[in-house]
Amino acid sequence: MLGAIAGDIIGSPYEGLGSKEYDFPLFALHSCFTDDTVLTIAVAVAILDGLDYGAALRDFGNRYPGRGYGGYFVGWLADPSKGPYNSWGNGSAMRVTPVGYAFESVDQILLEAKRSAEVTHNHEEGIRGAQATALAVFLARTGSAKDELREEISKRFGYEMDRTVEEIRASYTFDISCQGSVPESIICFLDSEDFESAVRNAISLGGDTDTMACIAGGIAEAYYGQLPVEVAREVKARLPHEFLETVLRFESRFRVANGT
Template sequence: MLGAIIGDIAGSRFEFNNIHTKDFEFFHPDCQITDDSAMTIALMAAILEGDMQNEMSFKKTVIDCYKRFWTLYPQGGYGLGFSEWLESDNPQPYHSYGNGACMRISPAAVLDEGVRERVAKWATEVSHNHPISLAWVNLFVTAVSMVKDIPADDGKQYLRNMLQYTLSDEHSAEFYVNGIAKVHPGVFDETVQGTVPIAIKAVLEAEDFEDTVRTAISYGGDSDTIAAIAGAIAESVFGIPQSIKRACLRYIPVTMVSTVAKFHRRYPNFS
């Protein structure tokens, strides 16, 4: 989805040079896509190309697409563990609960209920197969889907409620987020459970899509990934202005633009 890509682009220049204000040039010459966008687009390709009814076949397509788009954009700043996974001739899941699980998964939210959850799970399990990753991925794609096409205030209330409940009794100490009080912006936390709540917080505090991305970036920490996850949610809550959609395209490599265009033609309700 474009919301994740836009958040990634706008936040890219602040990942290791945090800015704690919303007053900055949104699309700057120094902006670029990172691994967040490359892998989001890779999942778009997998959804377009893969058999979403067959687990083994779809997982193979996902792996092939992740590796293919990595070769198209190897300079994306991929994490060490995921880089080793991409470089492997036989990549295996490595029990990760890094925020990469959610930064790439938003395209699954366009799918129908049932297919959505299955595809998100399969696309995550190929690498980030820790129960924490799987729980937050399911929560995230469900949220992005559920807040689409309802009033923004209702969407925000849904997100507030979502932050209050225990995702798993078995892992309650690890999964539980006690509302906004346990969200700590400014900490460079690359875990999924340390990133998604902060991204949701940005949506709750914002007035529109652009304000969401600016707010997410102003928190500091892993700015591009927080903004990518917040941008995906904000796309569903607020929509994206056409001017921002058009402007972001010049930052997407030509080798990837056709995939984005095909995906949005296939799923126009999230365009």
């Protein structure tokens, strides 16, 4: 789960720049956590404490305002009576990594990913993006080979997975839809050789950098294991105490038990 947060923080200075550079500095002074991290923590807390996903998202979103939330989400946060708003945005995918760790069968993963998405993102693409991301995390941490993961995601969700990062990068532009950023983020993991290269791949597409690196980073950590020590140190130094506590609590409940 720290891998998703790391991707968000590493990608944060590059959002909206459209840069296709690969060899950028991993951390800058203004690298910081954004909405992706806040809402990933919210989903983790919902799972740990048995809370409703919507209630946890509202709680954290309102307590950590101004972190780059989408306009409709801000409206949803402000109005407790507001229901889901049929979004297909990648907000459902950027917050779902904890689901991939916390449940133990494909059916459960798909069901919980849907539940975590549909409190806001009840469009079928919003749900699909969350399910594909959570399933990728699950398959990565339970020993699937990359080719199996690629085929499973392609077959189950209809995403075009037979592309390389280089092919995508050539014509890729900023895209906040699930359907235009989730498959690409998963490919960034598939084309990586370690945690760092997965995150660099995602940011080098020049799109929604923090969210794509969050998705790719979450899957990469599940596949490769613990983050490099230096990356984990830089990331933790940029998190509020409450988030660190949640990461620890989540990892001791799920990660250790899973042997990853």
